[in-house]
Amino acid sequence: MSEELKHRTVEIIRILTEKYPDATVTLDYDNPFQLLISTILAAQSTDVKVNEVTKTLYKKYRTPEDFANANPAELEQDIHATGFYHQKARSIIETSQDIINQFGGRVPGTMEELTNLRGVGRKTANVVLGNAFGIPGVIVDTHMLRVSARLGLVNREDAAKKNAVKVERQLMEIVPHKEWTHFSNLILFLGRDICTARTPRHTECPLLHLCPTGQAAIHTPRK
Ligand code: SF4
The missing domain is CATH 1.10.1670.10 (Helix-hairpin-Helix base-excision DNA repair enzymes (C-terminal))
Incomplete structure (x- = not known):
């Protein structure tokens, strides 16, 4: 080089x-889990739209358990405005289930662990690592x-x-x-x-x- x-x-x-x-990241979040969910929602959408949706979403679903046990059709409605809601609802539910089953409800802090979660790729993992854990990622x-x-x-x-x-x-x-x-x-x-x-x-x-x-x-x- x-x-x-x-x-x-x-x-x-x-x-x-x-x-x-x-x-800095323009998604609103209070903890690594919310940043992870917001980043999934931001695909093919805008941060402004996602922040509008999560303002009420995170009052209704407060924990990984709430998302893991969500009714898929209801969650799809709740995130509808961000687009691609069917795939996103599935990713959010599966990721939340993995976080509970594999990590006791805490978002893991390494690239390998994050990308092993269903619905999480390198881009999403780097957003979470860099902004919520202080671990640099491109x-x-x-x-x-x-x-x-x-x-x-x-x-x-x-x-x-x-x-x-x-x-x-x-x-x-x-x-x-x-x-x-x-x-x-x-x-x-x-x-x-x-x-x-x-x-x-x-x-x-x-x-x-x-x-x-x-x-x-x-x-x-x-x-
Ligand atoms: S193409 Fe280059 S000069 Fe033009 S706006 Fe982008 S970064 Fe700036």
Whole structure:
């Protein structure tokens, strides 16, 4: 891995930390279990929508036992607004059952244990580890795939194919370990704010001078 790429990544973190000093997970939660459930609900949805839903959801279902014993059809109704409610309700019930049966009702704190829970993949596990347990993890979601590829930090083909495992590995090579979660949150903020999927605002971006995609865009004459 080139030293230049590592230095550029450190500079990206420095600049984005100035731009987004409060970049942290935007899901509301009171404990690791709620963060886990909210992260499952956030797939293909927005954090704003999930927070709206969980405001009442976590009053009705307070513990892993409450979710594990939930009536599936009723839970589907309760989370309906976040989309993909059938699959999400199933994942939430199964994950809660696993947490009770395998870990006595406590959310485990390692990648291996978390990804052994039904319905939990590496992305969800890294959100929980990084934000609830303080264990750094690179969170590869749709924003990370898009923005890290545009910045030239990862292989574009891997990102285009949504190969999250390869992209995560490449980023782990160039982002300092203690910054993995922080870097993920910064890229998420940039992806929502400026480097959006359809109309990235290159000229307003604080990373323009470091970004091959932005440079190419502003130097290409408009037809
Ligand atoms: S310069 Fe453009 S493509 Fe590059 S990170 Fe900024 S908004 Fe995204």
